[in-house]
Amino acid sequence: MARYTGALCRLCRREGDKLNLKGNRCNTEKCSIERRKYAPGQHGQNKGKISDYGTQLREKQKARRIYGIMERQFRNYFEKASSMKGVTGEILLQFLERRLDNIVYRMGFAINRREARQLVRHGHFNVNDKRVSIPSFLIKIGDVVEVRDESKSLSTITESIQIAEHKGFPEWIEIQKETLKGKVMRIPSREEINIPVQEQLIVELYSK
Numbered sequence: 681m682a683r684y685t686g687a688l689c690r691l692c693r694r695e696g697d698k699l700n701l702k703g704n705r706c707n708t709e710k711c712s713i714e715r716r717k718y719a720p721g722q723h724g725q726n727k728g729k730i731s732d733y734g735t736q737l738r739e740k741q742k743a744r745r746i747y748g749i750m751e752r753q754f755r756n757y758f759e760k761a762s763s764m765k766g767v768t769g770e771i772l773l774q775f776l777e778r779r780l781d782n783i784v785y786r787m788g789f790a791i792n793r794r795e796a797r798q799l800v801r802h803g804h805f806n807v808n809d810k811r812v813s814i815p816s817f818l819i820k821i822g823d824v825v826e827v828r829d830e831s832k833s834l835s836t837i838t839e840s841i842q843i844a845e846h847k848g849f850p851e852w853i854e855i856q857k858e859t860l861k862g863k864v865m866r867i868p869s870r871e872e873i874n875i876p877v878q879e880q881l882i883v884e885l886y887s888k
Contacts, residue, residue, distance in 0.1 A: 736885035743877045747776045748793050753816065758886050769879030770870045777868055780807065781815035783825055786853055787862040788844025789837050804831040819864050826861035 730738075744754050761771040776782065781797040784805060790796035796815075799805070803813040806826050819825065827837055841857060849855045852872055854863045870879075 733885070736881040739878050739881040740885055743773075743776070743875070743879070743882060746793075746875055746877070747779065747782060748797060749776075749816075755886070758882070762883075762886075767870075769883045772882065773870065773873050773875070773877070773879055774867050775818070777873055778818045778820075778864075779815060780805070780812060780817040780819055780825070783819050783853075783862070783864065786850050787825060787855055788841045788847075788849060789827060789860065789862075791836075791840045791843065795836065795840075799836070804828055804834070804837070821864055821866055824861060824863045826859065832860055 740754070744751065747754075749757075757775045758768075758772055761775055762768045764771055777786070781793055781800050784790050784796040784800060785793045789805075790799055800815045800817075801813055803811055804827060805812060806828055807817065807819065808824055811828065827834075831837065837860065841860065845857065850868065850872060852864070852866050852868045854865050856862065
């Protein structure tokens, strides 16, 4: 399975925004985008005029990198979203939010989506009492995601839930911290999806 294995901070610098790819490190003075607010590479500080296409491309790349998925899979989500009734950009983001790895992150069981994806692949979670190890598995309203009994003592999960408790949990998810279980109560609205992306530009890019 194709996946990005390079430096994560390089991606944030390329997009010129914090993508929160390293969890708490992104909120400290060690964050690379705070120290070097320009794109990586030899010509990173040479800011030229960006075309409309370039702006649209950057928004698409930013969304892909936030959720940690490859181009073909991202394009498939867009095609599904465009075939449904409603605002295509918002539906696209809702598809991405419903991925199991993202739900695990939103529930506070992982410090970032990258870690959540690894935990899911290693089979640490049940969905409706059934073990699921596919990060792209789409969660529906009413689905219950919980840490498997044998995984509840993992320091990675227990430390993450403590950090998430201080930050707060999304209103569209119900969390039971004592049992490390969560339930999706509804699909989030655009206002509840707090990522720095202008999804309409992505729609314009793919609609050409």
